[in-house]
Amino acid sequence: MAAAGGSAALTAPLPAARSFWLLNSWGDLLLFVGTPLLILPLLTVAKLRFSIAQIGLVVAAFGALGHNLPGMMRAYGDRALFDRFRVRFVLAPLFLLVVCEAFALRDLPALDVIVLVWGLWHAAMQVYGFARIYDTKVASFSSVTARLDWLMCLAWFGGGVVASDWKKGELLWIYYKSGGPLVPSSIVLDFGSLWTIGTALITVAFAANALWQWFKGTPPSAVKLLLMASSFGFWWYAIVVNRNIILGVAMWEMFHDVQYLSIVWMYNRNRVEKGHSVGAFTRYLFRRSGAMVGLYTGLVFAYGYIAFLPSLIDVQVVSRLLHGFIAASGLLHFYFDGFIWKVRDAATREGLGLRVRSAARLAAPGLPPWLLHGMKWGAFVGPVACLGYLEWGGRQPSAEQCRTVVDVAPGYCQGQLTLGVALASQGQLDEATQHLDRALELEPDENDHAYAHYNLGVALGELGRPQQAVEHLRRALELKPD
Numbered sequence: 001m002a003a004a005g006g007s008a009a010l011t012a013p014l015p016a017a018r019s020f021w022l023l024n025s026w027g028d029l030l031l032f033v034g035t036p037l038l039i040l041p042l043l044t045v046a047k048l049r050f051s052i053a054q055i056g057l058v059v060a061a062f063g064a065l066g067h068n069l070p071g072m073m074r075a076y077g078d079r080a081l082f083d084r085f086r087v088r089f090v091l092a093p094l095f096l097l098v099v100c101e102a103f104a105l106r107d108l109p110a111l112d113v114i115v116l117v118w119g120l121w122h123a124a125m126q127v128y129g130f131a132r133i134y135d136t137k138v139a140s141f142s143s144v145t146a147r148l149d150w151l152m153c154l155a156w157f158g159g160g161v162v163a164s165d166w167k168k169g170e171l172l173w174i175y176y177k178s179g180g181p182l183v184p185s186s187i188v189l190d191f192g193s194l195w196t197i198g199t200a201l202i203t204v205a206f207a208a209n210a211l212w213q214w215f216k217g218t219p220p221s222a223v224k225l226l227l228m229a230s231s232f233g234f235w236w237y238a239i240v241v242n243r244n245i246i247l248g249v250a251m252w253e254m255f256h257d258v259q260y261l262s263i264v265w266m267y268n269r270n271r272v273e274k275g276h277s278v279g280a281f282t283r284y285l286f287r288r289s290g291a292m293v294g295l296y297t298g299l300v301f302a303y304g305y306i307a308f309l310p311s312l313i314d315v316q317v318v319s320r321l322l323h324g325f326i327a328a329s330g331l332l333h334f335y336f337d338g339f340i341w342k343v344r345d346a347a348t349r350e351g352l353g354l355r356v357r358s359a360a361r362l363a364a365p366g367l368p369p370w371l372l373h374g375m376k377w378g379a380f381v382g383p384v385a386c387l388g389y390l391e392w393g394g395r396q397p398s399a400e401q402c403r404t405v406v407d408v409a410p411g412y413c414q415g416q417l418t419l420g421v422a423l424a425s426q427g428q429l430d431e432a433t434q435h436l437d438r439a440l441e442l443e444p445d446e447n448d449h450a451y452a453h454y455n456l457g458v459a460l461g462e463l464g465r466p467q468q469a470v471e472h473l474r475r476a477l478e479l480k481p482d
Contacts, residue, residue: 066304077282104324169412179390
């Protein structure tokens, strides 16, 4: 769920608000706030039977792709919502599908940069949306509070990227693969330091405002504070503290998906029970029935299965087209969630059980909505066009760019690997072996490290260390006999 913006503009709530919770105390604590307490035991049990790579693959498919489906169910199953945003719901999928398929057919990873950044924004804004919902429950409508909530989500999620060698290195590496020009490592490191300082200042301002609102008699929701603490803490645990990247991504994806699947189910069920204008499929699926919960979950898993198809199809063109479809699905999910969950909209508030009076819709003064929306699309089209143009020209990461990745993210395996290969090709074998060894140390269980073992074996052979060279070449053949 994306940003629930504009809640500060709401007027006072109607009397006798239902409760502080969206579902109930136990439901909210399990599905929205204390979700890590559900995920960690499940992963512990799963690791007894499956490898981490298998767990990561399943979560990436059924979670990352599968959880796109419920948002589409809402977009195309709620007649009132579809009528309101008909143009967006028709044209956006066509546009994104064409763009993603074009990039996929040319095997251009420029869109991956956009997906990574937009995915981070999406995760942060889902937490922000829940924060504003819980504050609305307790009539905390301060615009300062809303803005600080937004800044806290942005700062702490971005701070996790700054502190994570893997996330930071991945973003920089894909940027270079997409044809991006060299960014000096000093600039990246200084930016990280400034972000950390900014996060500290925002946190102090957030705490001071919470105390001020408490003295005024309009304190923020205690559930919101718990939600933000658990979300920020689990994000940092998954991508910074945890040393297994595949497991960390799986943990966070499960956290994000449980929240999203639950809120979509609750919202659509409320719409159906209150007799609102929804399609026949939505009315059938979102009923109070355990069987329907099972069907809902099954549909999500069925949609997620599409992510397995590219690896099962030998025809390269078809495989790339499927990759393009998967990318388009993710981008469409991010886009839809950016406007269908606004708490300032009366229908959204009612579906979430927020009994508040109507409020005027916020709009940028002097700008028609279509122009404002077009400007937001420019933030997507501009970077994609620039990176696509650079990459289409055949630009590849240079050794200097590879070294920059290692300088700013020494714990990023791919950076160490590519720098080692680049140095070996230039005849700098001693330094090359150091980086290739480091890549294997960082992620010793990677199934695709045949490339690292092969290059390390060749370099060691040229350095006159045949016994070690044979060991690595043999391991490369074990991983990839072809």
